Amino acid sequence: MLSIPLLDDIIAAALSTGGDFAEVFVEDRFSTALNMVGGKIDSAVSGREYGVGVRIFQGNNYVYAYSNDYSRDNLIKVAKEAAAALPGVSSGMTLSFMKHATPKVNVIGILPHEVDKQRKVALMARAYFVAKDYDPIISQVTVRYLDEDQHVQIANSTGLLVEDRRVRTRTAITAIASKGPEKQSGFYGPGAHMGFEFYDKINIDDYAREAARIATTMIHADYSPSGRIPVIIDNEFGGVIFHEACGHSLEATSVAKKTSVFADKVGEKIAADIVSAVDDGTIPNAWGSLNVDDEGHATQRNLLIENGILRGYMIDQLNGRRMGMPATGNSRRQSYKFAPTSRMTNTFILPGRHTRDEIIANTEYGLFARYMGGGSVNPATGDFNFAVNEGYLVRNGKIDKPVRGATLIGRGSEVLLKIDMIADNLSCGQGMCGSVSGSLPADVGQPTLRVSEITVGGRKGDK
Amino acid sequence: MDIRSFTERLFAKGREHDFQDMEVYVASRNQFRVGLFKTEIDNYTLAESRGLSFRGIINGGMGYSFTENFDDDSIDILIRDAAENARVIDSGDEEEIFAGSPQYVELDSYSVELDKVGAAEKIAWSRTLEQAVYSVDSRVFTAQVSMGNGSGETVIINTKGLTLSHKGNFAQGFVSVVVKEGEDTKSAYGFVADRDFSKLNAEKLAQKTVEEAVSLLGAEPVESGTYTVVLRNDVAASFLATFASSFSAEAAQKGMSLLKGRVGEMIMSPNITITDDPHMLERPGSAPFDAEGVATKAKNVVDGGNLTTLLHNLKTAKKDGVLPTGNAYKVAYNAPVGVAPSNLYINIGDKSYDELVQEMVSGLVIISVQGTHSGANPVSGDFSLSAYGYVIDNGQVVRPVNQITIAGNFFTMLSDVTAVGNDVDFGTGTIGSPSLLIGSLAVAGK
Numbered sequence: 001m002l003s004i005p006l007l008d009d010i011i012a013a014a015l016s017t018g019g020d021f022a023e024v025f026v027e028d029r030f031s032t033a034l035n036m037v038g039g040k041i042d043s044a045v046s047g048r049e050y051g052v053g054v055r056i057f058q059g060n061n062y063v064y065a066y067s068n069d070y071s072r073d074n075l076i077k078v079a080k081e082a083a084a085a086l087p088g089v090s091s092g093m094t095l096s097f098m099k100h101a102t103p104k105v106n107v108i109g110i111l112p113h114e115v116d117k118q119r120k121v122a123l124m125a126r127a128y129f130v131a132k133d134y135d136p137i138i139s140q141v142t143v144r145y146l147d148e149d150q151h152v153q154i155a156n157s158t159g160l161l162v163e164d165r166r167v168r169t170r171t172a173i174t175a176i177a178s179k180g181p182e183k184q185s186g187f188y189g190p191g192a193h194m195g196f197e198f199y200d201k202i203n204i205d206d207y208a209r210e211a212a213r214i215a216t217t218m219i220h221a222d223y224s225p226s227g228r229i230p231v232i233i234d235n236e237f238g239g240v241i242f243h244e245a246c247g248h249s250l251e252a253t254s255v256a257k258k259t260s261v262f263a264d265k266v267g268e269k270i271a272a273d274i275v276s277a278v279d280d281g282t283i284p285n286a287w288g289s290l291n292v293d294d295e296g297h298a299t300q301r302n303l304l305i306e307n308g309i310l311r312g313y314m315i316d317q318l319n320g321r322r323m324g325m326p327a328t329g330n331s332r333r334q335s336y337k338f339a340p341t342s343r344m345t346n347t348f349i350l351p352g353r354h355t356r357d358e359i360i361a362n363t364e365y366g367l368f369a370r371y372m373g374g375g376s377v378n379p380a381t382g383d384f385n386f387a388v389n390e391g392y393l394v395r396n397g398k399i400d401k402p403v404r405g406a407t408l409i410g411r412g413s414e415v416l417l418k419i420d421m422i423a424d425n426l427s428c429g430q431g432m433c434g435s436v437s438g439s440l441p442a443d444v445g446q447p448t449l450r451v452s453e454i455t456v457g458g459r460k461g462d463k
Numbered sequence: 464m465d466i467r468s469f470t471e472r473l474f475a476k477g478r479e480h481d482f483q484d485m486e487v488y489v490a491s492r493n494q495f496r497v498g499l500f501k502t503e504i505d506n507y508t509l510a511e512s513r514g515l516s517f518r519g520i521i522n523g524g525m526g527y528s529f530t531e532n533f534d535d536d537s538i539d540i541l542i543r544d545a546a547e548n549a550r551v552i553d554s555g556d557e558e559e560i561f562a563g564s565p566q567y568v569e570l571d572s573y574s575v576e577l578d579k580v581g582a583a584e585k586i587a588w589s590r591t592l593e594q595a596v597y598s599v600d601s602r603v604f605t606a607q608v609s610m611g612n613g614s615g616e617t618v619i620i621n622t623k624g625l626t627l628s629h630k631g632n633f634a635q636g637f638v639s640v641v642v643k644e645g646e647d648t649k650s651a652y653g654f655v656a657d658r659d660f661s662k663l664n665a666e667k668l669a670q671k672t673v674e675e676a677v678s679l680l681g682a683e684p685v686e687s688g689t690y691t692v693v694l695r696n697d698v699a700a701s702f703l704a705t706f707a708s709s710f711s712a713e714a715a716q717k718g719m720s721l722l723k724g725r726v727g728e729m730i731m732s733p734n735i736t737i738t739d740d741p742h743m744l745e746r747p748g749s750a751p752f753d754a755e756g757v758a759t760k761a762k763n764v765v766d767g768g769n770l771t772t773l774l775h776n777l778k779t780a781k782k783d784g785v786l787p788t789g790n791a792y793k794v795a796y797n798a799p800v801g802v803a804p805s806n807l808y809i810n811i812g813d814k815s816y817d818e819l820v821q822e823m824v825s826g827l828v829i830i831s832v833q834g835t836h837s838g839a840n841p842v843s844g845d846f847s848l849s850a851y852g853y854v855i856d857n858g859q860v861v862r863p864v865n866q867i868t869i870a871g872n873f874f875t876m877l878s879d880v881t882a883v884g885n886d887v888d889f890g891t892g893t894i895g896s897p898s899l900l901i902g903s904l905a906v907a908g909k
Contacts (some may be wrong), residue, residue, distance in 0.1 A: 012579060028532070034551065035799075037717050042556070043799035044548035051512065065509040068531045078509070085507045085582065117551045120756030140718040165817060174841065181721055183843045224847075226687050226868065226907030259605055259641055261648075337512065374837030380641045380650040383866070385834035385849035407838045407847035407868050455684070457847045457868020457907035 001153040001165065002026055002052070004410055006072055008095055010054060011157050013079035018088020019056035019063075022079075023156040025294065026052050026070075027336040031148040032112065036124045038140065039132070044117070045048035045093060050296045051336035054079045058086045060322045064339035097161040103284050103298050105291050109197035112147035120145050123171065123199055127208040131175045134212030137219055139178035141212070146170045147196070154296035162296035167195050168287070170422045170430065171204060175212040184187030184221075184404060186214025187373075187389065191430040191441065194285045214371060215401050216388045224391060224406035224458030231408060231454045232367035232394065237372050237429030239348050239444035242277060245384040245412030248445040250279075250304055251330075252342040253436060254379040261382045262310060270310045271416035274352050277305040279314055281329055281345030287430040288345040288442040290332075293341055299329040304347075307418075316342040334438020341437045348445030352422025356448040359421045361397040367406060367456055368399055374431070375408075382412040404441045407457040415451055423448040466515070470620050473538050477519050484560035485519035486621035488754065490796035496611035497582070499589045513771040514796040517541045518560075518650050524549040525558040529797035556778050558800075562623040564758035567751040568742055572631035574658045578614060580634070585610045588665055592638055595669035600677050604643040610636045612660075619756045627752050636663050642676040651676035656892075658745070675830070682851060682863035684908030686785050690900045691826030692869065693819050693851070696888035698829050699896035703737070703769075703809060706844060706873040707894060710764050711790075711802040712738075712779035719842050721874065722770060730770045731877040734812060737765040739774065741789065741805035748806040748893030752789070753799055759789035762806070768878075808895035812883025819884050819900045821858035827906065828853045828860070829869060842874040867908040876901055 002010075007024055014022035028280065032046040051068035052075055065082035067074060124143040131141040147169040156159045170191025177184050188207040192198045228405045233241055244264075254260035262270060271277075281299025283289050290299045295317050303311045315323065316331035319342055332343040373387030388406040428445030470487050477485045502557040516529040526549030530537045538819050589610045596606040606776035614632035619625060639652035655663050694702065708714050715723035722730065741749050741759035753759055759808040762773050774785070776791035779802060791805035819826060829852040839846035851865035884898035 037554070040554045041551050042554035043527070044551050045527040045529065045797065045799055046544045046548060047516075048537065048799055049514075049797075050530070050532035061503055061505045061507075063507040068513060069511070069513045070532075078511075081509055082507075085504075085509075117547055121551050142717075176718065178718075183721070183840075185840065185842060206619055223870075226870070226905070228909065257605060257607075268840075281718040337510065339506070339508065353717055374834070376834045376837070377834070378650060380639075381648050383849070385838055385868075387834065387837040387847070405845050405847050405870060407834070407849065409866060409868055411866075418851070427550060455868070455907060457849070457869040459847070459905045462909070 001151070004097055005424055006075070007097065007155040008077050010079045011095060011155065013076050014054050014056045014083050015093065015157060016080060016090050017083040017086045019058050019083060019086050021057040021157050023055045023154065023295065023334055024052065026153040027150065029148060029150040029335070030113065031146070034120055034124060034145040036128055036143040039125065039128050041267065049335060053336040054081055055339055056083055056086060057318060058088070059276060062339065082188045093157065095157060096159055097155060098159045098385050099161045102291050105299065106193045106285050106289055106309065108195045110195040111167060112149055112196055113171060115196045122381055123204060125324065127171060127173050127204045128392055130205045130208035131173055131212040135208055135216045137177045137179065137216055138175050138212050139299050140176040142174045144172045146293055154294070160296050162292055164291050166193065166290065168193050169196060169198050173208050173211040177215035177216040179219050182219065184215050184218035186211040186218065187432055191287045193287060193289045218404045221402035221404040224403035224456060226456055226458040228453050228455050230363055230450060230452055231456065232363060232366060232368045232450045233372065234370045235423065235425045235446055235448045236386050237444060238369065238429040239428065239446035240372045240375060240431060241386060242349050242446055243344060243433070243444040244375045244386065245382065245415055247344050247347045248379055248435065249382060249412060250313050251314050251344065252315040252323060255313050256319040256322040259380050265310050266312065268310055269304050270413065271308045272419045274306040274422050275305055275308050275416060275419050276350040277348065278303055279330065279344055279347045283346050286346045286428065286443050290345060293329045293331045294333045295327065295331040295450055297327055297329045297331070299345060302328050314342045314344060316340060332437060334440055338437040343435060343437060344431060344433060344442050346428060346443035346445065348426065348428055349422065349447065349449065351424045351426045351447045354421050356423045356425055359423055359448055359450050360394060361400060362421065363394045363450065364396060366394045368394050369408070378411065381457055387408045389408050391407055402463050403458065405458055409455045409457060418452045419449055420452045421450040464823060469533055473517060473541060474622055476538050476542050480546060481522045482519040484622050486560050486619065486679055488516040488793070489618040490514050490615065492613060492615045494611065494613040497583070497586055497589055497611055498607065498609040498717065498861070499593050500607055502593065504586065505665070516675050517794050519545055520560065521546055521549045524552045527799060557780055560623050561622050561625065561756045563625045563756060563833055564641060567606055567758045570742060570744065570749060570751045572629070572744065572749055574612070574632055577612060577632050577634055577658055577660055580660045586732055588636065588663065592636060592665035592669055593705045594667045596638060596640055596673055599669055599673040600642065602642045602644050602677060603673055606638055606640045608638050625756050627756055629750050633747055634663060636665060636668060638668060638672050640672050640676045642673070642680065644680050647680050648686065649676050649679040656769065679851065679863045679865065682865035682884055684866045685854060685864050685906065686909050687907045689903045690906045692822050693823055693828045694899045694901060695828060695830045696884065696896055696898045698832055698884050699809065699899045700888060700894050701808065701832060701835060702867045702873060703896050704894040705839045706757050708806055708841045709844070710774050710804065712773040712775045712783060713802040715773055716779055716782055721844055722773065726770050726772060729768045730874060731768045732880040733768040733875055734883050735765055735768050736763055736810040736881055737807065738763050738810060739804045739807045740834055743806050746806040746889065746893060750805070753791040754793045755791040757787050757789045757791060759805060762788060774802050774804060776800055806893045808887060808889070809897060811885045811897045814882050814884050814886050814897050816886050819882055819898055820855055822882055823855055823900055824858055825856045827864060828855055832869070846871060846873060867906050870905045870907065876904065879903065
């Protein structure tokens with residue numbers, strides 16, 4: 001981390017032209033990635049990323065520069081070069097840093113580097129054998145283990161000075177079932193903003209078994225039919241629908257430029273009355289939680305939608321200027337190589353009053369998407385697509401046979417209005433969310449819910 | 464910080480800790496980017512970074528570690544981490560530090576001229592692009608414009624006496640356009656890339672991108688069913704990119720590719736030939752050596768529908784008892800060595816895009832697919848992807864179509880190619896294809 005006099009000088013250099021705000025972000029990150037294929041570790045990499053980013057605002061515009069040569073001379077040079085991109089002269093501000101105490105939302109038990117790699121390997125081996133032994137049709141299992149220990153220092157020209165340490169771990173299990181030339185995969189990847197004690201809190205066997213069960217189920221499944229039908233999306237990772245189709249459009253990144261369908265709609269009805277949703281970066285030890293965001297602000301629980309009415313956005317400092325609204329603790333970046341912007345943390349739909357069983361029993365014909373895969377969205381049009389990793393047809397209020405290869409497509413703003421039943425079983429799943437400021441850990445979540453009609457793409461035309 | 468002296472100290476420390484063969488892989492990057500939104504420079508980025516990846520053999524195993532911090536502590540951390548990592552590796556595959564190929568091609572991928580182009584010129588270019596976008600059509604609602612250039616150098620130094628370096632640079636202009644007519648909103652994006660700054664044509668890019676966005680206004684789904692389809696060149700390239708891992712011997716050996724054990728078999732239509740060419744000067748995937756220092760070479764992966772080879776690095780080649788193909792690859796400097804194509808493309812046929820559309824008579828032209836990272840399974844070849852494009856009747860565009868999915872299997876689809884265009888396009892970078900006429904695909908819509 002950099003000394004206060006050096007931070008002072010970098011910020012002074014950054015404000016040597018017409019900039020009105022400057023920020024320094026220092027990152028020192030240690031990470032380990034282990035990969036197991038066929039029960040054997042085939043790659044093991046660990047190392048240290050280190051760099052410094054300097055950001056300057058002038059009105060609504062910004063300049064960002066980064067380097068990993070952290071010598072005093074170079075950092076001053078980087079700040080000056082960045083400043084040179086802005087017109088104007090310095091207003092000559094003086095600075096005194098107030099070191100802020102960092103809220104301790106995420107208490108870390110066992111630091112990853114204190115754990116022998118053999119213990120990490122043993123954990124992976126357990127997951128491997130549970131998944132491999134689940135069914136003879138499982139032909140391959142890969143297990144990927146990751147941990148990281150990120151130290152950050154954030155200082156800005158308002159005098160803010162914050163340090164934080166973020167520790168995360170995740171184990172991702174992919175099971176592949178084979179039948180002749182056909183292959184189907186099942187995936188589960190639990191993770192947390194936690195040290196190695198995470199694996200005492202969960203039983204990795206359960207996740208390995210689930211990954212194998214999904215692959216085994218799908219290898220026996222027929223292709224999904226296609227058409228516009230009711231879709232029941234299960235809880236946990238099913239929340240990716242809300243994340244992609246609505247969450248991104250509620251980020252200030254697209255709202256400030258009015259390229260989002262939800263721009264200027266606070267107070268208006270954008271979803272069915274039964275829908276309420278939040279983004280909450282303060283859940284202790286959740287995958288997407290942070291003590292402070294990457295601008296040094298404490299995270300918050302932000303109400304996005306209340307009973308169908310749009311209540312707020314996720315806002316970073318710069319877009320907050322553009323929108324005339326305060327930042328919400330949502331400013332994030334993958335690393336010093338990215339300028340931060342508004343991003344989701346843990347985003348989910350709140351529980352409703354039904355049960356999952358009631359929703360299924362009330363559905364005459366439709367698709368039950370038990371596990372969703374990833375997806376993407378066009379923020380300008382709201383058009384989204386998601387893969388269904390494990391799907392079933394629902395007939396006469398009962399789960400019928402499994403179907404594979406289904407994709408859900410639609411428009412976020414339309415789907416939100418078509419949610420007609422929400423269950424009481426909220427839970428969250430872990431994902432990596434990619435956007436302008438890089439790839440970030442984020443929780444998605446929801447209770448089981450039903451959308452009255454979505455276009456399902458599959459290989460079979462008929463029902 | 465001098466990389467050579469750091470490397471010497473690192474190797475010396477490694478020897479003290481019982482490492483035998485050792486290697487560093489160093490990637491240095493410089494980047495510039497400027498973005499415009501509504502005539503203002505709303506973002507401006509200057510970047511320089513360097514990362515060093517170390518690997519070495521200790522007690523028969525290869526250990527990896529990396530750093531972006533070059534102080535003396537980092538040498539100790541690199542050695543400690545690599546030794547620890549070597550201990551947990553138990554795949555039994557023998558990895559080696561490579562002593563070098565007999566010869567390497569000279570590849571001049573670096574333009575001194577490009578690095579002389581100043582920020583003012585790049586900003587001026589972006590302004591021209593932005594103005595052009597708004598002047599093409601009054602329905603342009605917003606546009607985000609950016610221009611950037613980057614240069615990179617890769618250096619490999621090892622204790623077997625190999626020292627290699629390769630330098631390259633590139634400039635790229637990008638635009639995303641949102642058009643609006645009433646409540647109907649559509650978007651399109653486009654980019655141009657070249658090493659010669661003067662060849663970047665802002666007006667043409669603006670014209671093409673806006674025309675595409677406008678052409679999609681009023682799009683509606685079609686009835687679900689089976690359709691004859693033309694995949695436009697960039698879409699065909701995006702399919703090839705999605706399923707390119709099937710050609711990796713590493714994927715095959717791990718049971719993650721359907722092409723395992725199928726070299727010598729017909730896997731696609733006889734009109735499909737796929738080439739991996741690392742020596743195309745105008746393409747960013749070109750280099751004289753791969754991530755392990757093996758000399759790269761051009762070769763056909765599929766020749767007239769016949770699978771001629773998989774792509775190999777040293778490890779996979781040894782395992783299969785074949786020669787390496789120069790396709791060792793690292794996703795990032797700090798990633799382990801894997802396998803990937805360099806510049807991979809489907810060879811052109813003899814029909815123009817218009818001729819393909821006319822030959823189809825009626826069907827769909829697909830000009831974009833979304834969600835290839837989630838709606839396509841690179842292991843099975845199965846895909847179900849959100850798509851849009853145009854409805855064709857009597858060889859003419861009738862109207863735009865969206866909110867549909869196309870579904871099928873990549874290998875089945877490439878066995879059903881009835882005609883190949885002559886309009887190769889490399890989409891977003893290193894993977895290219897001409898437009899392809901496909902006999903039939905399942906479409907879900909209304």
